[in-house]
Amino acid sequence: MAEKRSTGFAPNVRRKLQGFVAWAPALLVVALLAGCGGGSGSGSAANGGASAPAAKAGVMSAAEAKAFLDAHPEALVLDVREPSEWNDDLGHIERARQIPSGQVGSRVAELAEFKDKPVVVVCRVGMRSHYAAQFLASQGFTQVANLNGGMDAWRKAGY
Numbered sequence: 258m259a260e261k262r263s264t265g266f267a268p269n270v271r272r273k274l275q276g277f278v279a280w281a282p283a284l285l286v287v288a289l290l291a292g293c294g295g296g297s298g299s300g301s302a303a304n305g306g307a308s309a310p311a312a313k314a315g316v317m318s319a320a321e322a323k324a325f326l327d328a329h330p331e332a333l334v335l336d337v338r339e340p341s342e343w344n345d346d347l348g349h350i351e352r353a354r355q356i357p358s359g360q361v362g363s364r365v366a367e368l369a370e371f372k373d374k375p376v377v378v379v380c381r382v383g384m385r386s387h388y389a390a391q392f393l394a395s396q397g398f399t400q401v402a403n404l405n406g407g408m409d410a411w412r413k414a415g416y
């Protein structure tokens with residue numbers, strides 16, 4: 258008769274560990290995407306071990322963005338939707354410049370003149386533009402905001 262081997266853990270602890278092992282790969286991916294370990298913002302002897310705060314983009318509602326853009330004609334409206342969405346049922350904001358979200362990283366140099374100027378990033382519902390706005394903020398853009406709700410919210414607000 259084969260003898261059962263014990264892991265040394267109580268059954269409830271063993272179940273919890275098995276659950277953790279199932280999630281460990283996903284946790285690793287999240288940690289890597291969050292930027293663990295490296296970059297100029299990590300603590301080092303050069304900056305006294307202190308971490309620089311992560312750059313964050315702002316958020317504007319459709320009404321806030323409309324009022325802001327009306328008051329700031331120098332602001333860039335960056336539409337990060339795909340070319341097929343540019344003239345779809347939601348259209349685009351008249352003075353917007355289009356760079357698809359998948360190309361923002363490789364084309365960020367095209368936006369250098371706006372590093373210290375207002376930039377409002379927009380997509381269809383606000384998710385792609387959220388990530389693009391956060392990326393721009395991490396690249397030193399000082400006045401970047403995401404249009405919350407995207408073109409969908411813009412049109413629903415009557416603009």
